[in-house]
Amino acid sequence: MDYKIVWTTLYIKTLLASYTCLAISGGHEIWKHLFLNNSFNNEVRPVKLWRTPTLVNVSMAVIAVIDFDEVKQTIVLTSKLTLHWKDEYLMWDPQNFENITHIHVSQSKVWKPYIFLENSVAKHYDMGSPSVQVIINSDGTVEWYPVEVFKYTCTADVRKFPFDTQKCSMIFETPGYSNELQIRSVDDHIDFHGKGVFSGWSVVGTEMVTNMEEGEVHIICTLTLRRNPTYFILNVFLPIVILSLMNNCVFILPVQSGEKASFVITVFLSLAVFLTIVSSKLPENSDKISILNVYVFLCTLLSVIIAILTIIQIRIYHRDTERSISPFLVKLVAMCTSTQNSSGDKQETPINWHVENEFNAELMQINNAKIPENSNPINTTNNANVSWPDVVRAFDNIFLVMFSMINLIVTVTVLKMTLSSEDLVEQDGSHESHGSHASH
Known part of the structure; x- marks a missing residue:
């Protein structure tokens, strides 16, 4: 009986250890399959047929609006971008790897689309950081979630100050690519995770559109801000x-x-x-x-x-x-x-004025013969x-x-x-041109 108990215990421990090793080795095997056994290059766009464009789906969430300076016409906010694209070299069959459907790797290990904030006023740098990881799915879909602090221009229309409403747009583009890389917005709005009230302003609306103009693709993310005029x-x-x-x-x-x-x-x-x-x-x-x-x-x-x-x-x-x-x-x-005094009665004419007036009348009669007929007496x-x-x-x-x-x-x-709720004049031409060519 003692030998049976010992062998049973060893057998169970062996099974548990094997299961743990298999689970760990499954992730390692996927890593080896993707990055060691394959000739993977994160500097080259991940398509097997070069004419195939890479489609990048973009969505955005605003975490907090830090500041809006209408004098300098800049706005600063913290936002999280969500980017999805397909990497044809990062694919595997989950059945061959313990049914593992996704893994996390550092963003520096994979190819990432180069997306640039066109109207940024800060020094440009690559989005994300080495600590940010991407999610690689078994079908080759890569998910990237960089969190960034954006500072960009926002032309303020202060004609209705302090009852004004401002629209601030971020314009993302992919410089250097023609039809090889295509970006598009997944949603028609921006998710807002904050309360929507900051430093005398309230976020009353969001919009996200894809603009195609003259062979260039832009994603325009717009925040509508309304000033709190009480102050x-x-x-x-x-x-x-x-x-x-x-x-x-x-x-x-x-x-x-x-x-x-x-x-x-x-x-x-x-x-x-x-x-x-x-x-x-x-x-x-x-x-x-x-x-x-x-x-x-x-x-x-x-x-x-x-x-x-x-x-x-x-x-x-x-x-x-x-x-x-x-x-x-x-x-x-x-x-x-008014010719009336405080009691409402007419003011009495002084007696001296009557005497003086009569005296003046007598003088006028005496000198009447000396005054010419065509003269105008005072x-x-x-x-x-x-x-x-x-x-x-x-x-x-x-x-x-x-x-x-x-x-x-x-x-x-x-x-x-x-x-008045109506605009005094139309908005600036840049926003009109983006809006007129926008498409989802």
Whole structure:
């Protein structure tokens, strides 16, 4: 009985050891079959008939968007590419190798397609790293999953800033190949593994197409980004609107307070500071200017006009009281200023004015014979109650209404243009040409 137990135990251990050895040797045998027994060369495109093109299927997944700089017009993101192609020299029958259907090898051991990011702004280098492995299937299909950080150009259209939407496209190509190597996108979209929100932007759409143009094949991967405008509304847009409204309040401030000029200059300087802030957030592009930038400039221009008018009003206010006032200004004062006091009753005419008026009438009768018939005597009755401060108050009322309407119209127009869902003009020609020739 003891001998039977010993022999049984040895037999089981032998079987287990043999099974382990077979499993290990199966992978080694495939390695020897592919890379040692065959005359495999990873520098040459793996086809037995050279005229046969190598088809590379490409798909993409974005792991994270690191940064989008609309001033420098660049975007940085981390993505994982998935590339599949067939290697006619890396094939085996699984039944001859313990039914092993795939193995993992270093990417440096196999031939890989040369794919280049056309609009990259970083120094070009080969995708992947020595630690990245490829999967070789028994039917010759090779799967490669390089993870890369791409930094590429993205032309920003900031006309609707801060309510803008940007489209950033990566353009992949295979330089140096004609019809020998063909790349195509497997999916019509990009998988996004993140939350889709980063640094004030949200990813609202993705697209992936294959573009064939003039014998060249490109894969265009597009991310659609939408800006989160809350920060700019609270810190830029609303302060500018409030300052433009405050600018009109200079016409409410009386000249005798002595603060009229300093008030309007202070508001002007504040708007100039905001104009600098908005300009620093936008790219230096003369073709596509931000509507908000134009709005701040218009507000600043209106502030300059208001400052000039305010200085002129102060000069008019201090004119000599003996200087005559034209009948037009007298009528303007009568139309644009109130002749009532705070209680609502009409102001009483001073007794001295009646005495003076009667005295003037007597003088006119005495000297009536000396005045020529075709002469135009001065209408002293109309000018009796009108002074230069009254003229300034009339202009204050006129300018207050006029500039308030202008500010309201400009602000509503800007909001309507920026919030409009329609594009102001068509996108740039490069994107249109890619989209018009795109095919899956």
